[in-house]
Amino acid sequence: MTTRIALASLIAMLASSLASPLAAQGLTLPEEELQQAEEFDDDGEGLTVTVTADSWQDLGIAIASFATNENVPTPANAEGTQALGHELARVVYADLRNNGLFRPVGPDALPRPTYPQITAPAWGTWRGRSAEMLVHGYVRANNDGRLTVGCYLYDVILEEELVREGWVVSPAEWRRAAHKCADLVYSRLSGESPFFDSRIAYIAETGPKENRTKRLAIMDSDGANHRFITNGQSTALTPRYSPDYSKIAYLSYTDGNPRIYVYDIDTGRQTLVTQSSNPTFAPRWSPDGRYLLYSMAVAGNTDIYRVPAGGGASVRLTFSPAIEVGGSYSPDGSQIVFESDQSGTQQCYIMNNDGSNQRRISFFGGRCATPEWSPRGDQIAFTHIVGDFHIGVMNTNGRNMRTLTNGWQDEAPTWAPNGRIIQFFRTERNTGETAIWQVDVTGENERRLNTPVGASDPAWGPVLP
Amino acid sequence: MRNAVILAATSALALAACSKEPPAELPPVQETQAPVVRATPTPTPTPTGPVAGSQAHFATVMAGRDVIFFDTDKYNIDSQDAIALRAQAEYLLQYPAANATIEGHADERGTREYNLALGERRANAAKNYLVSLGVGESRLRTVSYGEERPAATGSNEQAWARNRRAVTVLID
Numbered sequence: 027m028t029t030r031i032a033l034a035s036l037i038a039m040l041a042s043s044l045a046s047p048l049a050a051q052g053l054t055l056p057e058e059e060l061q062q063a064e065e066f067d068d069d070g071e072g073l074t075v076t077v078t079a080d081s082w083q084d085l086g087i088a089i090a091s092f093a094t095n096e097n098v099p100t101p102a103n104a105e106g107t108q109a110l111g112h113e114l115a116r117v118v119y120a121d122l123r124n125n126g127l128f129r130p131v132g133p134d135a136l137p138r139p140t141y142p143q144i145t146a147p148a149w150g151t152w153r154g155r156s157a158e159m160l161v162h163g164y165v166r167a168n169n170d171g172r173l174t175v176g177c178y179l180y181d182v183i184l185e186e187e188l189v190r191e192g193w194v195v196s197p198a199e200w201r202r203a204a205h206k207c208a209d210l211v212y213s214r215l216s217g218e219s220p221f222f223d224s225r226i227a228y229i230a231e232t233g234p235k236e237n238r239t240k241r242l243a244i245m246d247s248d249g250a251n252h253r254f255i256t257n258g259q260s261t262a263l264t265p266r267y268s269p270d271y272s273k274i275a276y277l278s279y280t281d282g283n284p285r286i287y288v289y290d291i292d293t294g295r296q297t298l299v300t301q302s303s304n305p306t307f308a309p310r311w312s313p314d315g316r317y318l319l320y321s322m323a324v325a326g327n328t329d330i331y332r333v334p335a336g337g338g339a340s341v342r343l344t345f346s347p348a349i350e351v352g353g354s355y356s357p358d359g360s361q362i363v364f365e366s367d368q369s370g371t372q373q374c375y376i377m378n379n380d381g382s383n384q385r386r387i388s389f390f391g392g393r394c395a396t397p398e399w400s401p402r403g404d405q406i407a408f409t410h411i412v413g414d415f416h417i418g419v420m421n422t423n424g425r426n427m428r429t430l431t432n433g434w435q436d437e438a439p440t441w442a443p444n445g446r447i448i449q450f451f452r453t454e455r456n457t458g459e460t461a462i463w464q465v466d467v468t469g470e471n472e473r474r475l476n477t478p479v480g481a482s483d484p485a486w487g488p489v490l491p
Numbered sequence: 492m493r494n495a496v497i498l499a500a501t502s503a504l505a506l507a508a509c510s511k512e513p514p515a516e517l518p519p520v521q522e523t524q525a526p527v528v529r530a531t532p533t534p535t536p537t538p539t540g541p542v543a544g545s546q547a548h549f550a551t552v553m554a555g556r557d558v559i560f561f562d563t564d565k566y567n568i569d570s571q572d573a574i575a576l577r578a579q580a581e582y583l584l585q586y587p588a589a590n591a592t593i594e595g596h597a598d599e600r601g602t603r604e605y606n607l608a609l610g611e612r613r614a615n616a617a618k619n620y621l622v623s624l625g626v627g628e629s630r631l632r633t634v635s636y637g638e639e640r641p642a643a644t645g646s647n648e649q650a651w652a653r654n655r656r657a658v659t660v661l662i663d
Contacts, residue, residue, distance in 0.1 A: 234644075235644040236642070284637075305607070305611060308604040323607075323611035323615075323635070325615055328612075349609070349612070372605055395605060396602050415602075456646045458599070
């Protein structure tokens with residue numbers, strides 16, 4: 027958990043703590059910093075940026091090492107808060123760079139600002155490096171063992187502060203403060219909602235194709251804090267984080283049959299989503315976390331059901347003799363997009379959340395599978411099957427279909443919390459090797475995520491509170 | 492001459508298992524399979540062979556007919572599937588103490604959750620056919636593995652045809 031500090035108190039805290047260290051630390055001359063940094067800048071990665079009037083993507087953003095008021099030991103970094111400040115800036119830099127929308131320059135290639143300079147940037151230094159935007163920050167160890175992290179975005183040309191925010195985090199969650207800072211910068215410059223401070227549940231894959239080990243795993247949005255949840259003794263599939271991140275619903279063959287379990291992350295306990303001898307699969311949370319959708323096969327016929335997340339009676343939502351499976355709620359929870367093969371092939375349908383008013387929305391060529399409603403509400407991502415599998419998006423009425431990827435088998439899209447990026451998994455022909463990829467909703471910036479082993483079934487959760 | 496070669500081939504378990512799907516082999520194999528089917532229902536347990544009513548015995552006697560195959564996205568029982576299921580039913584009626592699991596599978600060219608549903612359909616189609624032949628419903632359990640347990644690991648039509656299947660396995 028982070029605690030947002032009121033701006034006024036943050037400024038007050040910063041001002042009071044600045045009073046004494048200022049004298050002790052002294053001010054480093056910008057010229058000296060510049061020299062040091064250029065010696066350090068061994069990869070020649072300076073700021074060489076062309077700015078066009080309407081393209082904030084091309085902004086030159088310098089992300090300098092976060093300063094500390096006093097270099098003290100912290101569980102977050104073996105070398106203390108000064109080294110931690112550098113790592114914080116590196117996480118911010120990696121977030122913004124990997125996102126593909128900016129061309130940031132990171133702390134390894136930049137001079138280190140002093141603690142007082144965090145609120146009074148050495149403008150000349152940054153102008154001299156052609157930076158248009160400047161990210162500064164600080165980290166301070168509190169008496170209670172927690173860390174205060176401040177984040178500032180400056181317009182170097184205007185010599186003006188654009189936005190600032192501060193967070194108090196436990197040492198174990200120091201990376202979250204960096205993600206919050208990246209979110210602050212991203213939101214302020216792009217006008218989009220934040221998304222970096224979020225997590226992903228997925229299936230880690232190892233072993234030969236005919237006997238693949240599939241384990242439930244979780245990680246931060248940048249791949250850090252990776253953790254395996256299940257040991258791989260039984261196949262795990264299709265996880266979904268609850269909206270508050272306290273639970274994961276997923277499919278497991280624990281008892282030899284495919285069944286949905288709800289795994290409690292704190293206690294490590296798991297419960298069946300519904301007491302039934304029938305197989306259950308394709309779990310989906312409602313946006314408020316109060317309900318779960320699941321698909322259940324009865325005598326071979328699969329339909330979609332809804333059950334209160336805390337337990338209770340299930341409600342059957344679909345009744346056709348065809349396969350109805352999956353489902354994804356609209357952000358307001360009023361509608362559900364799902365797939366059905368009642369027309370003869372997999373196509374996408376929408377119904378009200380009580381199962382009424384079912385209607386097909388996909389009428390383009392090929393098949394429509396695994397639809398996922400954007401958190402912004404305006405689009406639906408899906409697996410477009412045209413022989414090969416591609417990731418597609420369409421309006422909620424099925425119009426304006428666009429294909430975003432072109433792999434041999436790209437499937438199972440999941441939205442970033444801000445609805446600007448889609449993750450999916452790509453399977454390689456013959457080997458069956460899988461990896462998680464992501465692509466912007468514009469179709470740009472396609473890239474593969476780093477995971478320790480093979481990866482499939484990504485499920486991106488909301489921005490952390 | 493030609494028939495003799497085919498007969499020898501079908502006696503090999505592995506080849507018999509994939510006799511249906513490779514199109515090139517289809518016409519001759521289909522013709523020779525019928526007599527083979529009628530030849531085996533009377534099990535002649537060898538003294539050293541597997542115990543009658545066990546999975547090992549069932550697999551040996553079935554000689555490939557413990558597996559049936561489906562077309563893409565389909566789950567209907569065709570005439571060839573019916574021949575295999577009749578052989579399974581005869582075995583199960585002969586050994587009334589034996590219970591079986593029918594595993595439904597799909598090829599990798601489907602989305603994961605749809606494949607789980609499709610595997611359910613296929614396993615149940617096989618089960619229903621066995622029940623229609625007199626096998627007690629309570630003796631038959633179904634499980635779908637979707638695309639998770641491929642029998643053939645290639646990414647081509649031949650491999651996919653081998654993976655779209657329902658497999659009957661006795662519960663030892």
